[in-house]
Amino acid sequence: MALDAFGFLFTGRGLDPDRDRSVIERDGFRAVMVGMADPARAPEVAARLVDEGIQLIELCGGFGPVWTAKVIEATGSRVPVGSVGYGPESIDGMAALFPPKAD
DSSP states (O other), rough: OOOOOEHHHHEETTOOOTTTTEEETTTTTTEEEEESSGGGHHHHHHHHHHHTTOOOEEETTTSSSHHHHHHHHHTTTTEEEEEOOGHHHGGHHHHHHSOOOOO
């Protein structure tokens, strides 16, 4: 089986996954990028993408391992789910972009 449909989820201020979605299609390959302000939307968005035929989902590094696990659970492990990782050289920069939320 070849990879024909790829999904990428990312976070950004003010983004709405029902509206902020881009699709690239070429030669039988489709990539769907979906943006959202709240990572809590990722599980439902990912499950919907799988229902639409997406075969592989990747999450931007801003989601982290907790949301990655929640997406895997929401998709029922029907497709591979991965997340972008950053090495130690990027830790300070990532922390500046994604500061911890106060409880």
